[in-house]
Amino acid sequence: MKVCLWSRVAMRVLLEVGHFPAPDADALYAGARAVDWSPHLDARHTFAVSASVQDSATLRHSGFVALKVKDAVADALRDRTGARPDVNADDPDVALFLHLRGAEAHLYLDLAGAPLHRRGYRVAMTAAPLKETLAAAVLALGRIDTALPFVDAMAGSGTLAIEHALSARRIAPGLRRRFGFERWPDRSHATAWEELRREAREQILPAAPAPILARDRDPEAARAARRNAEAAGVADDVEVETGDFIDLAPRPGPGQLCMNPPYGERLAPAEIGAVVRALARWRGWAVVLLSGDPQLAQALRRRPTFSHRLWNGPLETRLLRYDRL
Numbered sequence: 639m640k641v642c643l644w645s646r647v648a649m650r651v652l653l654e655v656g657h658f659p660a661p662d663a664d665a666l667y668a669g670a671r672a673v674d675w676s677p678h679l680d681a682r683h684t685f686a687v688s689a690s691v692q693d694s695a696t697l698r699h700s701g702f703v704a705l706k707v708k709d710a711v712a713d714a715l716r717d718r719t720g721a722r723p724d725v726n727a728d729d730p731d732v733a734l735f736l737h738l739r740g741a742e743a744h745l746y747l748d749l750a751g752a753p754l755h756r757r758g759y760r761v762a763m764t765a766a767p768l769k770e771t772l773a774a775a776v777l778a779l780g781r782i783d784t785a786l787p788f789v790d791a792m793a794g795s796g797t798l799a800i801e802h803a804l805s806a807r808r809i810a811p812g813l814r815r816r817f818g819f820e821r822w823p824d825r826s827h828a829t830a831w832e833e834l835r836r837e838a839r840e841q842i843l844p845a846a847p848a849p850i851l852a853r854d855r856d857p858e859a860a861r862a863a864r865r866n867a868e869a870a871g872v873a874d875d876v877e878v879e880t881g882d883f884i885d886l887a888p889r890p891g892p893g894q895l896c897m898n899p900p901y902g903e904r905l906a907p908a909e910i911g912a913v914v915r916a917l918a919r920w921r922g923w924a925v926v927l928l929s930g931d932p933q934l935a936q937a938l939r940r941r942p943t944f945s946h947r948l949w950n951g952p953l954e955t956r957l958l959r960y961d962r963l
Contacts, residue, residue: 639819639831642750643812643838646774649753652735652746660743662696663706669743670710678747679732680823681721686730692739707736731821751818758815759870762862764795768898772950773797779946780896780926780959787893789851791883796863798896799852803872806846810838846875855882884916891922901930910934917963925963930955
């Protein structure tokens with residue numbers, strides 16, 4: 639529960655409830671049915687099963703695997719309680735996950751239910767939004783210091799700036815959302831959960847320790863960033879501006895410029911040159927870029943302090959930090 643509440647980069651938290659050999663569909667069904675589901679499910683609560691499959695000689699379709707586990711769970715509960723729980727694929731009370739690798743199956747309860755990147759503050763969208771967990775990973779791997787000024791001059795819907803503000807104010811990323819385990823039939827953890835939430839609220843700082851600026855040349859994106867910052871409870875910490883990065887005059891350093899520049903067809907070669915020239919003005923600032931365009935890194939003609947490979951959905955990107963440009 640503490641990981642669900644506090645982790646800024648995890649996507650799921652899984653609690654194993656069973657593992658067994660599953661060389662074929664019959665063995666998979668039998669193994670899932672043999673698990674004692676009574677502590678986790680009853681006929682009054684809905685459930686759903688998702689699955690991932692790797693290197694199985696006979697079971698290659700995750701949808702079929704999930705269906706076999708669903709039938710096994712429902713049949714096991716019917717035999718023990720006389721009633722089958724309903725399935726709700728969109729919003730289940732209890733979410734189950736099966737990972738099948740080769741002939742070995744592992745069954746889990748998904749503590750969060752919905753993926754952890756869904757913080758609950760994304761009320762306005764823009765094109766190609768950055769997942770909240772990826773934004774938090776950029777900040778952590780990029781060694782962004784919450785005590786120094788922060789600027790994202792290609793902010794889109796504001797995810798980088800908002801995640802930075804949440805971290806700077808020590809706001810637990812899961813504090814404004816609900817989790818799957820809060821709907822489980824077994825409520826023995828409820829007191830501990832309320833204590834965790836109370837402790838998290840007590841740690842919140844009244845304000846971010848340094849200025850945070852989110853800027854985008856698209857007025858719609860700037861409006862989305864304002865709405866999302868308000869929903870996240872950090873509207874007073876994040877200054878939102880409408881304007882182009884190339885027109886932004888750097889504030890006196892030190893500070894941190896952290897951006898996710900558009901890439902592919904969204905950033906033309908001429909724009910890459912303009913961005914590189916603008917970046918050259920930010921001397922005294924650390925620069926952290928999530929770059930999906932190798933041409934941008936090449937055009938900078940500087941060796942980054944470090945480079946990490948990250949994935950933005952299906953797109954391979956590079957997280958680049960420059961201590962000096």
